[in-house]
Amino acid sequence: HQPETKENDVEKQDPENMSIREMFANLPDGLFRVVLQQLIACVVIAIACIAILLVFHTPQVIIGFFGAAWMGWNAISNIYDYYGDKFFEMPLICVSVQQGLKVQNRTRVVFRDQEDPPSYFEYFIPGRKSTKFIPNYVYIIYVKKNNPKIMVGFQAL
Numbered sequence: 135h136q137p138e139t140k141e142n143d144v145e146k147q148d149p150e151n152m153s154i155r156e157m158f159a160n161l162p163d164g165l166f167r168v169v170l171q172q173l174i175a176c177v178v179i180a181i182a183c184i185a186i187l188l189v190f191h192t193p194q195v196i197i198g199f200f201g202a203a204w205m206g207w208n209a210i211s212n213i214y215d216y217y218g219d220k221f222f223e224m225p226l227i228c229v230s231v232q233q234g235l236k237v238q239n240r241t242r243v244v245f246r247d248q249e250d251p252p253s254y255f256e257y258f259i260p261g262r263k264s265t266k267f268i269p270n271y272v273y274i275i276y277v278k279k280n281n282p283k284i285m286v287g288f289q290a291l
Contacts, residue, residue, distance in 0.1 A: 149217035157213050162223070164276050164289030165216055172209035176202045212286065215278060222282060224275045225291070226255060231267045234258075243267050243285075245275065257285040 149157060161169060183198035215221060226245035234240040241259045246252040255275070267273070268290075276287040 149214075152217075154210070154213065157217055161213065161216060162274070162276070162287075162289065164274055164287035165212060165221075167289075168287040169209045169212050172205050172212070176205035176209065179205065216276075220279050221286070222275075222277050222279055224255075224277070225272055226275050228267050228269050228271050228273055229254065230269055233262055241267075245273065257283075259285065 152160075158166075158169060179198055179202035183195045183202065186192070186198070187195045224247070226247055229244040229246050230242075231244075232242045234242060239261060241262060243257050243259060245255045245257070247255075257275075266288075272291045273288050274291060275285055277283075277285055
């Protein structure tokens with residue numbers, strides 16, 4: 135019988151015994167940033183919709199509330215999916231970073247693993263984020279198991 139250490143209490147702890155707030159606070163940095171951005175967008179959109187509703191009294195503002203609800207649902211879904219083991223967490227080496235055309239507004243990033251021969255992974259990230267990635271650096275990439283072509287989050291090591 136080995137003594138238990140408190141290092142990995144979060145990993146050992148059953149997600150069913152954790153509150154949504156504890157699960158959110160214990161997400162890895164790469165996913166924490168994404169979920170936080172989604173929650174902030176949800177709140178900002180909802181506040182803007184309330185303001186528009188109060189000023190203009192238009193029923194079309196309900197579309198904005200659907201957008202806010204969708205952002206909130208995505209954030210909570212990502213939290214539960216992470217603790218439900220629905221993410222791949224892969225350490226990969228950045229091979230190249232290329233900005234797309236101005237009309238595309240996306241960044242192409244290619245990674246490789248450390249196997250011999252290496253496997254390559256290509257992701258297209260919305261926005262101009264070429265400064266977020268540096269070739270030959272190691273990143274932890276988070277992708278959902280049901281859609282491994284889309285990178286949900288990342289963090290540099």
